[in-house]
Amino acid sequence: MLKLLVPLSLLITESLYADDIDQRVLIDGEVLYTEECQKCHDNSLVPISDGTSMQSLDDIRWQISTCVSALGIFWMPNDEEDVAQYLNHDFFHFENTPKPDS
Template sequence: MTNITKTCLFLIMMAFSLSPAFAAKHTPDAAHGKSLHKQKCMGCHDNGQYTRSNRIIHSFEDLRARVKFCDSAANADFSNNDLDDVVEYLNNDFYKFKK
C-alpha cells in the first residue's frame, strides 16, 4: 500500500467514526416511550392487551418484535431509538422481562 492510499483509508475511517451511526448506544427513555405509545398505539387496543391472561408475548425479544410489527400496523414510523423507548416503557410497566 502506498502512503497516499494509507492516508486516504485513514481519513475515510475517521469520517465514519464521527458519523452518528457510530455514536454511543442509545439509552432507552421509558417516559418518552410512554408518550409515543399514548400518541400512536391506542388505536386498536388498550393497555389491557399487555396484561391479559392469554397474552402472546413471552420474552424481551418477542416484545421488541411485536412492537416493531405493531409500529407498521399503526403507521407510527418509529425510529430504532423510539422503538427502544416504547419497548422499555412496556417492559417496565407491564412485562418485566429480564434483558
C-alpha cells in the same frame, strides 16, 4: 469551580441510572405509546394480551415492530426501543436483555 462541578455531574449520572433504566427512556416510551398505540390498546394502557404470546423482551420488540409497520407510522429505531422498555418496565417485567443487533 471545576472541583465543584465534577462531583455534581457524578451525582446526576448516578441518580439517572438508579433504576438501571434512564427515566427519560420510560417517559418517552409512555408518550409515544399514548399517542400512537392506544387506539387499539385501550385507555388503561394495558397492551392487548392473551398472556402467552409474549415470553421475553425480544418478543415485545418484535411485536412492536410489527404493530409499527402495520400502522405505517415512522418511528426512529430508538423510539421502538423506548416503548419496549416502557411496556416491559410497567407491564411485562421480563428480564432486561440487551437489544440484539439488527
